[in-house]
Amino acid sequence: MSQRSWTTEALVLSLTGFGEGHREAALLTPSHGIVRAAVFGGAKSRLKSLVSPWHTGTAWLYSDPVKKSAKITDFDVVSFRQGLRENLVRSWCASLCTEIVTRGQGTADWRLVNGFLDGIAVSDEDACRLALLRYLWRTIDEAGLSPDLSRCSRCGRPLGGANGENAVSCYLPHEDALACGPCSREDERSFALSGGALRYLEAVRSLKPSESRALAPDPGPRAELRDFLFFLLARMVDGRLKTIESGDGIL
Numbered sequence: 001m002s003q004r005s006w007t008t009e010a011l012v013l014s015l016t017g018f019g020e021g022h023r024e025a026a027l028l029t030p031s032h033g034i035v036r037a038a039v040f041g042g043a044k045s046r047l048k049s050l051v052s053p054w055h056t057g058t059a060w061l062y063s064d065p066v067k068k069s070a071k072i073t074d075f076d077v078v079s080f081r082q083g084l085r086e087n088l089v090r091s092w093c094a095s096l097c098t099e100i101v102t103r104g105q106g107t108a109d110w111r112l113v114n115g116f117l118d119g120i121a122v123s124d125e126d127a128c129r130l131a132l133l134r135y136l137w138r139t140i141d142e143a144g145l146s147p148d149l150s151r152c153s154r155c156g157r158p159l160g161g162a163n164g165e166n167a168v169s170c171y172l173p174h175e176d177a178l179a180c181g182p183c184s185r186e187d188e189r190s191f192a193l194s195g196g197a198l199r200y201l202e203a204v205r206s207l208k209p210s211e212s213r214a215l216a217p218d219p220g221p222r223a224e225l226r227d228f229l230f231f232l233l234a235r236m237v238d239g240r241l242k243t244i245e246s247g248d249g250i251l
Contacts, residue, residue, distance in 0.1 A: 010059040010124045012051055014100040025051050031196035033106030037061055037070040050075045054084050054094050056114055083121035090241040092250045093120050093132045097241040104182040129251050136229040145236050149198050167195050191228045197221035226251055
């Protein structure tokens with residue numbers, strides 16, 4: 001970004017007001033992480049209507065090296081994703097996605113984030129909830145923060161049950177590892193993960209996105225996955241996420 005005028009693909013994560021009706025946009029970019037840039041103009045300006053949360057396109061920016069600031073001079077939107085604003089579950093899932101990216105200082109997979117937002121913008125509520133579970137697991141997995149799902153950390157036996165039965169394992173936060181039922185203790189803090197939950201995570205990890213979308217865990221494993229992934233997510237971003245706290249019961 002040595003040149004004053006430059007362009008980049010950008011996803012608008014959020015907007016913050018400042019001054020007399022101006023806004024600062026947080027943009028996720030493929031090569032520069034999160035870039036913060038001012039959006040000037042009146043409430044009815046064309047630029048302000050284009051630079052809106054969850055829009056992806058090409059941004060033209062001007063950087064001032066003296067003031068150490070940047071402003072958006074134009075924005076060509078490729079994906080408006082209007083559907084995200086038409087449903088509470090969609091908008092909540094999109095808000096959680098962008099908060100994760102922001103808390104991670106932009107260390108996010110560009111294709112994964114945009115693909116997730118594209119998908120939920122045209123999905124029904126149940127499909128949105130499942131898409132979020134897949135997105136969270138892929139994000140945690142790509143960050144290298146997913147525990148070994150294949151074997152008990154204490155006895156080494158395979159997890160998930162022989163021949164696919166619904167054996168229950170436990171994730172132990174203090175060890176960041178999984179233990180089989182016989183090796184876990186009742187006095188330990190843990191998250192129960194049935195064979196169905198483990199198989200779903202392994203499928204999301206190994207199958208193509210188009211293939212994993214066709215899978216749907218039962219209500220019991222789905223609740224286990226939600227609690228497990230929310231815990232790993234909070235550990236990944238080193239704290240609670242406002243979207244989760246304000247959206248209790250949506251997922």
